[in-house]
Amino acid sequence: MSAPSLASYIAKRPYLKRFMTPIANWYTDAAGYRKLGLRIDDLIPEENETVQTALKRLPPKEAYDRIFRIRRAFQCSVSHTLLPVEEHTKPHEDVEYLSPIIREIEKENKERADLDNLVVNKKR
Numbered sequence: 001m002s003a004p005s006l007a008s009y010i011a012k013r014p015y016l017k018r019f020m021t022p023i024a025n026w027y028t029d030a031a032g033y034r035k036l037g038l039r040i041d042d043l044i045p046e047e048n049e050t051v052q053t054a055l056k057r058l059p060p061k062e063a064y065d066r067i068f069r070i071r072r073a074f075q076c077s078v079s080h081t082l083l084p085v086e087e088h089t090k091p092h093e094d095v096e097y098l099s100p101i102i103r104e105i106e107k108e109n110k111e112r113a114d115l116d117n118l119v120v121n122k123k124r
Contacts, residue, residue, distance in 0.1 A: 025091075034089040035082045036073035041098035042066060050109070054101040062097055 010016050028034070033043060044051055055063065076083060 028091075028094075033073075034091075034094060036076050037069050037083050037087055037089055038073050039069065039089055039094050039097070041096050042069055042073075044098060044102075050102055050105050051098075053105050054098055057101050057105075058098065066098075 010020050033040070046052065046055065058066070072083070
């Protein structure tokens with residue numbers, strides 16, 4: 001299940017978006033995952049059944065790239081170093097690749113649950 005988000009609420013209000021954008025950019029930079037070469041979806045925990053299914057649906061190239069980024073970040077963590085600046089993840093490269101698949105699977109699961117609990121009433 002995805003975490004609740006205020007993003008759509010903020011995006012609909014231009015004054016709030018102008019106020020929150022610099023804060024969001026600062027927070028993302030302070031998180032430090034881009035300095036390890038990771039993307040935002042690399043941080044999603046894999047213990048969830050939905051995430052496991054989404055990982056199976058990833059294209060092979062994207063799955064390989066994900067594993068490479070995670071292993072490289074782990075190696076940097078073990079050696080207490082950061083990647084060189086030219087290898088940091090750029091903001092335009094930090095796009096969601098797993099979250100859309102997770103949302104799709106959650107919709108499928110909700111639809112399946114709704115169909116399983118469907119009650120049919122006979123007309124008299």
